Amino acid sequence: MKRILRRTAAIIASAVLTVCTQPFSAFAEDDGDIKFPSGVPVSSVIKIQEKIDAHPYNIKKRDKSNAHVELIFHGDEILYTRYYGCTNIEEHTLADENSVFEWGSISKTFTWVSIMQLWEQGKIDLEADIRTYLPDNFFRHLKYDDPITLMDIMNHKGGWCEKFYDSTSADMAAMPSLEEALRNTEPAQTYRPGEVASYSNWAAALAGLIVQRVSGMDYVEYVHKNIFEPLGMEHTTAGPDFTDNPWVREQRLKTICYETSLHKSYIENEYGIIEDEMIEEYKSKGTCLFNDQLYPCGAITGTLGDLATYAQAFVNDDHPLFQNAETQEKLLSGSSFYGNTDIPCFSYGFDVKEYNYTRTFGHTGSTFGCVANMEFDPVSKFGVVGLSNCGDDFPNSLCASVFGRLKAQKYIGEDYEKADMTPYSGYYSNTRTHAAGMGKFILYMDAFSIDNINAAKVADDVFLEYHSEDYYDDSIYGIVYNSDGTRGIVNSCSEYLEIKHYVPKLCLLAGFMLCGVASLFILLAKRKLNKAHKAAPLSFAHIITAGQFAKIISLAAMISIVVIRVKGDNDGLTKTEGTVIGIIQFVCLAVCGLALIAAAYSFIAKKKLPYGRIRSLSCFAGNLITVSAMFFFEMYNFWCC
Amino acid sequence: MKKIIDLIRVDLISAKGRNKGIFFLIFLLTAAFVVIGMITEALFMVFSIIVLGVMLVPFITMAEKTHNAGKIFTVIPTDRKSIVISRFALTTGIYTVFSIIIFILYLIMEKFSDFHTSMISKDISNLYEVSSGFGTGIQMKAMENSIFWFIFAVTLMVMAGQHRRYFKNGISSKNNNLLKSFLKFLGGIAIFYAVSAGIIFIFNIDILKPALIVLVNMLIALATPMNGMLLSIILIFIGFGFTLYQLVSSVVDYEAREL
Numbered sequence: 001m002k003r004i005l006r007r008t009a010a011i012i013a014s015a016v017l018t019v020c021t022q023p024f025s026a027f028a029e030d031d032g033d034i035k036f037p038s039g040v041p042v043s044s045v046i047k048i049q050e051k052i053d054a055h056p057y058n059i060k061k062r063d064k065s066n067a068h069v070e071l072i073f074h075g076d077e078i079l080y081t082r083y084y085g086c087t088n089i090e091e092h093t094l095a096d097e098n099s100v101f102e103w104g105s106i107s108k109t110f111t112w113v114s115i116m117q118l119w120e121q122g123k124i125d126l127e128a129d130i131r132t133y134l135p136d137n138f139f140r141h142l143k144y145d146d147p148i149t150l151m152d153i154m155n156h157k158g159g160w161c162e163k164f165y166d167s168t169s170a171d172m173a174a175m176p177s178l179e180e181a182l183r184n185t186e187p188a189q190t191y192r193p194g195e196v197a198s199y200s201n202w203a204a205a206l207a208g209l210i211v212q213r214v215s216g217m218d219y220v221e222y223v224h225k226n227i228f229e230p231l232g233m234e235h236t237t238a239g240p241d242f243t244d245n246p247w248v249r250e251q252r253l254k255t256i257c258y259e260t261s262l263h264k265s266y267i268e269n270e271y272g273i274i275e276d277e278m279i280e281e282y283k284s285k286g287t288c289l290f291n292d293q294l295y296p297c298g299a300i301t302g303t304l305g306d307l308a309t310y311a312q313a314f315v316n317d318d319h320p321l322f323q324n325a326e327t328q329e330k331l332l333s334g335s336s337f338y339g340n341t342d343i344p345c346f347s348y349g350f351d352v353k354e355y356n357y358t359r360t361f362g363h364t365g366s367t368f369g370c371v372a373n374m375e376f377d378p379v380s381k382f383g384v385v386g387l388s389n390c391g392d393d394f395p396n397s398l399c400a401s402v403f404g405r406l407k408a409q410k411y412i413g414e415d416y417e418k419a420d421m422t423p424y425s426g427y428y429s430n431t432r433t434h435a436a437g438m439g440k441f442i443l444y445m446d447a448f449s450i451d452n453i454n455a456a457k458v459a460d461d462v463f464l465e466y467h468s469e470d471y472y473d474d475s476i477y478g479i480v481y482n483s484d485g486t487r488g489i490v491n492s493c494s495e496y497l498e499i500k501h502y503v504p505k506l507c508l509l510a511g512f513m514l515c516g517v518a519s520l521f522i523l524l525a526k527r528k529l530n531k532a533h534k535a536a537p538l539s540f541a542h543i544i545t546a547g548q549f550a551k552i553i554s555l556a557a558m559i560s561i562v563v564i565r566v567k568g569d570n571d572g573l574t575k576t577e578g579t580v581i582g583i584i585q586f587v588c589l590a591v592c593g594l595a596l597i598a599a600a601y602s603f604i605a606k607k608k609l610p611y612g613r614i615r616s617l618s619c620f621a622g623n624l625i626t627v628s629a630m631f632f633f634e635m636y637n638f639w640c641c
Numbered sequence: 642m643k644k645i646i647d648l649i650r651v652d653l654i655s656a657k658g659r660n661k662g663i664f665f666l667i668f669l670l671t672a673a674f675v676v677i678g679m680i681t682e683a684l685f686m687v688f689s690i691i692v693l694g695v696m697l698v699p700f701i702t703m704a705e706k707t708h709n710a711g712k713i714f715t716v717i718p719t720d721r722k723s724i725v726i727s728r729f730a731l732t733t734g735i736y737t738v739f740s741i742i743i744f745i746l747y748l749i750m751e752k753f754s755d756f757h758t759s760m761i762s763k764d765i766s767n768l769y770e771v772s773s774g775f776g777t778g779i780q781m782k783a784m785e786n787s788i789f790w791f792i793f794a795v796t797l798m799v800m801a802g803q804h805r806r807y808f809k810n811g812i813s814s815k816n817n818n819l820l821k822s823f824l825k826f827l828g829g830i831a832i833f834y835a836v837s838a839g840i841i842f843i844f845n846i847d848i849l850k851p852a853l854i855v856l857v858n859m860l861i862a863l864a865t866p867m868n869g870m871l872l873s874i875i876l877i878f879i880g881f882g883f884t885l886y887q888l889v890s891s892v893v894d895y896e897a898r899e900l
Contacts, residue, residue: 506862532896
């Protein structure tokens with residue numbers, strides 16, 4: 001009996017030991033329980049997601065929420081798909097595999113892939129000046145003679161800031177060609193090519209034109225033939241009006257876009273107790289359809305399944321989009337890096353995101369109505385894609401489960417110290433903001449200081465901004481030095497450029513605004529004095545009064561730029577609006593210039609008036625500030641912005 | 642200049658004879674907010690400048706009614722413009738000096754803010770810390786400084802408005818006493834909020850949103866450098882600019898008024 005017991009015990013012990021000493025991967029594969037790069041088992045993430053989906057609250061809210069669709073894949077395999085919410089809340093149309101959404105800036109990656117395809121065919125040189133591939137005298141607003149390469153454009157370093165003018169067409173019949181649209185909306189080149197990263201939709205569309213000219217095919221046709229067809233993406237369009245795929249057009253017309261607002265509401269719970277609850281309210285924005293003249297930068301529209309198919313191509317060892325595996329490897333090897341490290345911040349047009357234990361590539365997208373996300377890890381071959389018809393509901397909720405997080409403790413060790421940021425002290429502004437033309441003042445309203453941030457050093461000129469709260473992920477940033485002596489802070493394709501002498505420049509802008517407001521009160525006081533017959537006008541009083549009116553009008557014209565942009569969802573002014581505002585500013589500048597001379601004459605003239613000297617001096621100062629600000633902030637410049 | 646200084650002295654002499662109770666009421670209310678600020682949150686001290694500012698103008702002008710001191714200006718050799726300037730200079734001067742003292746006190750108390758039982762700052766600081774980082778330039782300290790000088794400027798404007806009403810309409814026992822002035826100020830704020838809410842409700846907030854964005858962006862940009870002092874200087878400039886405008890208007894109104 002004892003022998004039997006001993007043998008049984010030995011068998012059990014050996015079995016336990018055998019199982020426990022097996023390599024983890026073998027154990028995992030046997031059970032199908034592989035882990036995400038985050039370290040969380042796939043099965044547990046999926047179980048949790050299924051529990052969340054099955055929760056009564058979510059079931060109840062499902063047909064009252066905006067559509068939020070996400071998908072996790074591993075290589076060719078789809079691990080989890082979640083279709084939640086409605087493409088039309090009013091009609092309770094639930095999102096499903098046939099729902100289509102705009103992919104926004106993910107469309108740019110189609111241009112970058114096309115460029116790389118043409119590069120591997122030897123048709124394009126990434127280091128050649130792009131003027132080689134464009135019509136003669138294509139550019140009208142270049143500030144620098146330096147060559148601009150396709151590498152510069154892929155890294156958003158062409159030197160252009162964001163376009164100022166609207167590039168959408170209400171009527172497809174009036175839609176110009178891509179070349180014409182690019183010429184019409186050419187922004188000012190504000191940075192030296194190859195130096196400052198400045199995210200540019202216009203430059204991405206320009207790359208689309210290069211694809212068109214080099215391949216000899218229409219851009220939409222090229223994308224269909226070289227990307228959609230090889231991957232079998234049948235539910236996606238690339239054209240601005242969806243005419244290249246009527247099914248997608250039909251489906252897209254069914255998708256309504258929303259914006260959310262939160263408000264507090266009091267409800268009675270099951271025990272009869274009144275509780276407060278945050279209620280999410282959805283406001284319909286309609287279909288939010290738009291015809292983008294610069295369509296290569298953001299017109300691709302399709303289903304979640306097709307977006308997954310596209311993302312899967314980048315983790316596929318058979319490299320279905322390229323002839324050679326090396327091209328795909330190059331595409332995802334990084335094209336610009338943080339400081340002198342090998343940590344890529346951007347990779348041939350693809351965003352690179354750093355996590356504790358992995359690094360992902362991809363892109364995000366946003367249009368007037370939809371938001372999109374694509375993220376994949378070419379090493380582990382896991383990926384997440386997501387789409388939504390609500391700009392406030394970014395579809396990346398599964399990314400943390402799959403890829404993990406970026407926290408300083410894990411990334412650089414527990415005993416990190418707060419870095420001294422004094423050498424980088426100053427005011428910075430996003431390079432994407434307008435830095436030339438009549439929108440230049442916006443740059444000075446967006447600047448910020450980095451003096452109070454918490455940062456830990458990763459390497460020389462590379463640091464991690466950390467948050468004490470666990471909820472927030474940390475971010476990696478690198479410092480770059482430009483030839484003009486300015487510093488930049490880089491995170492992925494975003495760069496924040498130091499503004500030299502920021503405070504005096506901001507004072508000039510504030511002075512301009514104050515002069516406008518003060519002029520209003522001066523005019524009111526003048527009216528009062530005139531009515532009481534107490535006015536003692538300065539020399540050339542009419543010109544000085546006209547100058548005060550001009551200051552108010554100029555301030556109103558400046559504010560109207562922001563008002564028009566906000567009303568139009570930041571898509572820019574139309575050419576007509578820009579021209580009218582520019583001409584108004586020109587007239588105001590001329591009148592203020594005359595008032596400046598009149599005030600100077602008044603100051604010098606020996607006309608005895610009550611407070612004459614102080615009045616003419618303040619008038620002179622006000623006009624001088626206004627004229628200087630209008631020149632410095634190029635408020636009249638409507639042709640190159 | 643001497644004439645104006647003499648007129649200020651006349652105002653001070655008339656005010657000296659005023660009801661001591663009212664003087665102590667102003668003093669107590671002002672001191673109470675200073676003490677509350679010292680023991681809790683330093684920013685609460687700003688309420689003391691509101692109390693002083695709003696009550697100061699009626700306190701001085703009502704002296705005329707109590708002692709019939711208004712008639713003194715008909716016998717002393719002066720002009721109406723000087724009376725207006727002296728009155729503006731007196732109240733604005735007292736208010737500005739007091740505000741500067743309170744601001745210095747506030748800065749000192751801020752240094753020892755860790756010893757305070759924090760009621761507002763810590764929560765807002767925590768909230769700020771959560772959302773801090775690149776792109777969020779404004780700091781808590783900058784916000785507090787800007788709030789202080791914003792309130793200073795608004796109160797200065799209210800004071801200038803009180804002066805103008807007085808010089809335009811004269812003094813009336815029915816509509817000009819301290820409590821009424823204070824209640825009017827509170828009522829004004831309530832009406833402002835009610836009208837704003839009405840506009841938002843009737844016309845939909847979207848109409849106001851773009852204009853608000855310009856204003857808020859500009860305010861944040863101005864509040865970011867130098868711990869909010871740039872915005873503070875601008876606010877002070879606006880406050881004094883508006884006071885100057887009211888001064889000019891008051892001179893015209895007072896000279897046109899039948900006494």
